[in-house]
Amino acid sequence: MKKVLKSDGFQSLIASLICVILGLFIGYIVLLIINPEGAFEAILAIIKNFLFYPSGPARMKYFGATLVKTAPLVMCSLSILFAYKVGLFNIGVAGQYCAGIGASIYCALALNLPWYFCLLAAVVAGGILGTASGMLKAYCNVNEVISGIMLNWICLYTVNGVLKNVKEPSSPYTYNIANKNTKALLPNLGLDKLFGNNKYVTIAIPLAIVVAIVVMIILDKTKIGYELKATGLNKNAAKYAGIKEKKNIIISLAISGGVAGAGAAFYYLTGVEQWMCTSSAVPNMGFNGIASAFLGALNPIGTLISSFFIQHITNGGGYVDKTVYCSQISDLISSIIIYLCGFVLFFKTIMKKAGGAKK
Amino acid sequence: MAEYAIEMLGITKVFPGIIANDDITLTLKRGEIHALLGENGAGKSTLMSVLFGLYQPEKGIIKKDGVEVKINDPNDANNLGIGMVHQHFKLVECFSVLDNIIMGAEPADKLGFLHKAEARKKITELSEKYGLHVDLDAKIEDITVGMQQRTEILKMLYRDNEILIFDEPTAVLTPQEIEELMIIMKNLASEGKSILFISHKLNEIMEVSNRCTILRKGKYIGTVNTDETTVEKLSAMMVGRDVNFHVEKDNKEAGEPILEVEGLSVASKTSKKMVVNNVSFKVRAGEIVCIAGIDGNGQTELVYGITGLEPIKSGTIKLNGEDISKYPVRKRSIAGMAHIPEDRHKHGLVLDYPLDYNMVLQNYYKPEFTNKAGFLKKKNIRAYSEKLIEEFDVRSGQGPSTIARSMSGGNQQKAIAAREMNRDEADLLVAVQPTRGLDIGAIEFIHKKLIAERDEGKAVLLVSLELDEVMDVPDRILVMYEGEIVGEFDPKNVTQEELGLYMSGAKRDEVKS
Numbered sequence: 034m035k036k037v038l039k040s041d042g043f044q045s046l047i048a049s050l051i052c053v054i055l056g057l058f059i060g061y062i063v064l065l066i067i068n069p070e071g072a073f074e075a076i077l078a079i080i081k082n083f084l085f086y087p088s089g090p091a092r093m094k095y096f097g098a099t100l101v102k103t104a105p106l107v108m109c110s111l112s113i114l115f116a117y118k119v120g121l122f123n124i125g126v127a128g129q130y131c132a133g134i135g136a137s138i139y140c141a142l143a144l145n146l147p148w149y150f151c152l153l154a155a156v157v158a159g160g161i162l163g164t165a166s167g168m169l170k171a172y173c174n175v176n177e178v179i180s181g182i183m184l185n186w187i188c189l190y191t192v193n194g195v196l197k198n199v200k201e202p203s204s205p206y207t208y209n210i211a212n213k214n215t216k217a218l219l220p221n222l223g224l225d226k227l228f229g230n231n232k233y234v235t236i237a238i239p240l241a242i243v244v245a246i247v248v249m250i251i252l253d254k255t256k257i258g259y260e261l262k263a264t265g266l267n268k269n270a271a272k273y274a275g276i277k278e279k280k281n282i283i284i285s286l287a288i289s290g291g292v293a294g295a296g297a298a299f300y301y302l303t304g305v306e307q308w309m310c311t312s313s314a315v316p317n318m319g320f321n322g323i324a325s326a327f328l329g330a331l332n333p334i335g336t337l338i339s340s341f342f343i344q345h346i347t348n349g350g351g352y353v354d355k356t357v358y359c360s361q362i363s364d365l366i367s368s369i370i371i372y373l374c375g376f377v378l379f380f381k382t383i384m385k386k387a388g389g390a391k392k
Numbered sequence: 393m394a395e396y397a398i399e400m401l402g403i404t405k406v407f408p409g410i411i412a413n414d415d416i417t418l419t420l421k422r423g424e425i426h427a428l429l430g431e432n433g434a435g436k437s438t439l440m441s442v443l444f445g446l447y448q449p450e451k452g453i454i455k456k457d458g459v460e461v462k463i464n465d466p467n468d469a470n471n472l473g474i475g476m477v478h479q480h481f482k483l484v485e486c487f488s489v490l491d492n493i494i495m496g497a498e499p500a501d502k503l504g505f506l507h508k509a510e511a512r513k514k515i516t517e518l519s520e521k522y523g524l525h526v527d528l529d530a531k532i533e534d535i536t537v538g539m540q541q542r543t544e545i546l547k548m549l550y551r552d553n554e555i556l557i558f559d560e561p562t563a564v565l566t567p568q569e570i571e572e573l574m575i576i577m578k579n580l581a582s583e584g585k586s587i588l589f590i591s592h593k594l595n596e597i598m599e600v601s602n603r604c605t606i607l608r609k610g611k612y613i614g615t616v617n618t619d620e621t622t623v624e625k626l627s628a629m630m631v632g633r634d635v636n637f638h639v640e641k642d643n644k645e646a647g648e649p650i651l652e653v654e655g656l657s658v659a660s661k662t663s664k665k666m667v668v669n670n671v672s673f674k675v676r677a678g679e680i681v682c683i684a685g686i687d688g689n690g691q692t693e694l695v696y697g698i699t700g701l702e703p704i705k706s707g708t709i710k711l712n713g714e715d716i717s718k719y720p721v722r723k724r725s726i727a728g729m730a731h732i733p734e735d736r737h738k739h740g741l742v743l744d745y746p747l748d749y750n751m752v753l754q755n756y757y758k759p760e761f762t763n764k765a766g767f768l769k770k771k772n773i774r775a776y777s778e779k780l781i782e783e784f785d786v787r788s789g790q791g792p793s794t795i796a797r798s799m800s801g802g803n804q805q806k807a808i809a810a811r812e813m814n815r816d817e818a819d820l821l822v823a824v825q826p827t828r829g830l831d832i833g834a835i836e837f838i839h840k841k842l843i844a845e846r847d848e849g850k851a852v853l854l855v856s857l858e859l860d861e862v863m864d865v866p867d868r869i870l871v872m873y874e875g876e877i878v879g880e881f882d883p884k885n886v887t888q889e890e891l892g893l894y895m896s897g898a899k900r901d902e903v904k905s
């Protein structure tokens with residue numbers, strides 16, 4: 034029992050739970066401050082999310098809706114996690130995700146390609162962007178955070194420009210893939226039936242789980258994982274052992290970018306959302322991936338759970354009574370909780386210290 | 393006033409899997425120099441960390457001047473007048489000596505303005521009183537290691553500390569600097585300061601200390617008056633058996649050249665100067681060649697050049713007749729080069745990897761440990777590291793799963809030595825200060841292993857700063873001074889004094905190897 038209490042995994046779990054509870058609590062206080070009348074109902078709605086609906090099929094349908102948004106978030110947090118294990122902070126994940134959006138939508142609408150090519154294009158686009166950051170880091174010693182942030186903007190405006198070619202004439206949004214090229218939609222494989230005929234539930238969800246498992250296997254069980262982690266933990270020792278650390282930096286950011294790109298395809302190729310060609314910021318999905326990766330204690334399986342949780346409360350925010358609170362309230366509460374998620378490492382360190390002193 | 397400045401009574405400190413201190417008692421008289429002796433991992437550092445407030449003991453009490461005190465953190469220790477010079481100095485490189493000394497105890501007035509003149513006056517007085525010569529306005533990065541250490545000592549004195557802890561203070565010093573330090577310590581003690589001196593160098597303990605407390609594997613062995621004991625008795629108490637001080641080795645005829653270095657130059661990173669300048673030598677099979685010299689004369693860069701960690705400027709390096717000058721690190725390793733690096737934390741280990749992962753750092757990619765699909769064979773890795781741990785007596789809390797960072801320095805070093813000496817394909821072992829920071833028992837062990845490597849017909853290039861090691865272990869000595877080889881000797885026909893003259897640049901020969 035003591036061993037379990039002292040184990041790293043258990044402490045990570047507790048730290049994550051503390052963040053979650055604290056986040057909900059502070060969120061509740063904010064609701065109380067804005068309007069004490071409906072605060073309890075509001076926080077309950079956020080926690081309940083799809084359980085808001087009384088009927089089973091409706092619940093499954095909206096559970097599915099949460100999962101649809103979870104898949105891309107899982108991919109973004111895996112992207113962050115993968116680079117982080119090699120000692121890199123891939124803040125460019127948002128741009129790589131954006132590149133994935135651009136590539137997949139363009140392939141679907143302008144080139145009329147089937148979904149697998151669109152997905153591949155998204156992976157390649159994200160991967161190229163990651164490689165760019167990686168090469169700048171490896172050969173020019175440009176910090177990946179700086180290059181990542183800059184590439185985010187470059188990418189955003191490029192995607193806006195490119196997707197103008199496939200936009201509806203009367204609105205800033207791109208065409209709905211479902212109306213233009215159904216081949217490009219990710220297959221459902223009957224999953225939609227499971228989730229109350231939610232047609233946006235596709236193979237993206239199981240695929241994201243598969244990618245999480247693959248990432249875990251690569252990091253834990255393979256030679257490449259050994260090399261990548263060694264490079265991340267001690268660059269000098271890696272060099273001493275003959276590991277090509279520059280190559281590893283590029284590879285890991287390329288993979289990281291590819292995963293983020295795939296995440297974009299997992300979302301936009303369901304047809305659930307269209308790109309707004311006048312967007313003035315990269316989608317938040319990438320940045321939320323950072324929170325999700327840390328809340329998931331930088332463990333691939335942990336990110337599955339944390340990503341689901343984050344999307345759960347974000348979606349739950351939609352059920353807050355809009356007559357009592359303004360419409361941005363859901364974003365506000367979920368961002369408070371996500372913000373608190375960043376404190377996982379902080380709580381873990383505190384617990385480590387407390388545990389060390391007792392022992 | 394109580395007789396003892398500090399009493400640590402019945403201290404017990406437990407870490408997961410290991411009892412670091414088991415009911416240890418240490419008493420420090422006022423004005424005495426008290427040595428704390430023990431092998432690596434004996435619990436010396438833990439005990440001092442308890443005194444300095446870094447760890448809380450499970451059992452035991454600490455008394456200062458006969459009154460029980462609670463030391464919760466280093467600030468408490470400071471308030472009680474306990475100061476420590478760490479083995480690795482804690483100085484800000486780009487600050488001046490004066491700024492470093494006052495740092496944390498700045499002489500500021502209520503408005504936050506510094507009054508450095510007062511501090512300067514106080515420090516000047518202190519340095520004159522104790523013979524601690526430093527240039528207060530020099531930057532740390534520009535002064536010698538010995539002077540940096542004096543800065544650390546002044547830091548303690550400036551804070552009016554009464555109890556001074558020295559953690560292996562001589563490990564980084566040249567013989568001359570060590571002598572100066574001994575005099576300073578005696579001065580401090582005669583002025584009423586109480587000194588705790590952690591060391592495993594017996595000669596220094598005999599020379600400078602009044603009493604000596606010995607720890608072994610976390611247990612208290614005894615406290616002796618140094619003038620009533622001998623080096624042999626102390627070492628037997630420390631190691632638990634008699635230690636052979638002299639390295640025994642048979643004469644061996646050297647074979648074919650394994651490593652041939654010709655006209656090797658390595659450029660400085662910061663200037664256009666050559667830090668290694670046109671160096672040529674050979675190391676033959678069955679021969680230990682030692683590069684001797686004072687730290688910072690190009691030995692590190694020479695090794696970087698040979699092992700491929702840094703590019704060379706000119707010259708050739710041949711291993712078994714194969715020109716490896718342009719090879720990357722991995723290719724040199726495959727060509728037959730093993731390397732015990734100088735800095736075990738920087739290069740030698742991935743500190744946050746478990747011990748077994750570290751044991752295969754140089755050969756994890758081989759079919760023995762990685763299958764064709766690229767998956768690690770974890771069972772083999774574990775079995776292999778268990779074998780090495782056993783053979784080299786690497787002590788750790790949780791065996792192969794121990795995170796390398798949590799191991800003591802000596803055991804980390806043993807792990808590296810085990811890894812590098814077990815590489816069958818290697819014909820050349822480059823061992824850079826392989827016994828740095830090790831205790832006598834471990835040094836004896838490493839020396840035996842080095843000689844065993846030689847006897848197996850391997851070529852060994854040893855780089856050492858320790859004169860005893862330079863005299864005892866190799867078959868041939870090359871002295872390096874300012875990037876050049878200035879003398880070649882047979883250890884049987886040379887004295888330490890003679891070597892010292894070459895090492896300090898007072899004498900030089902034309903060496904053709």
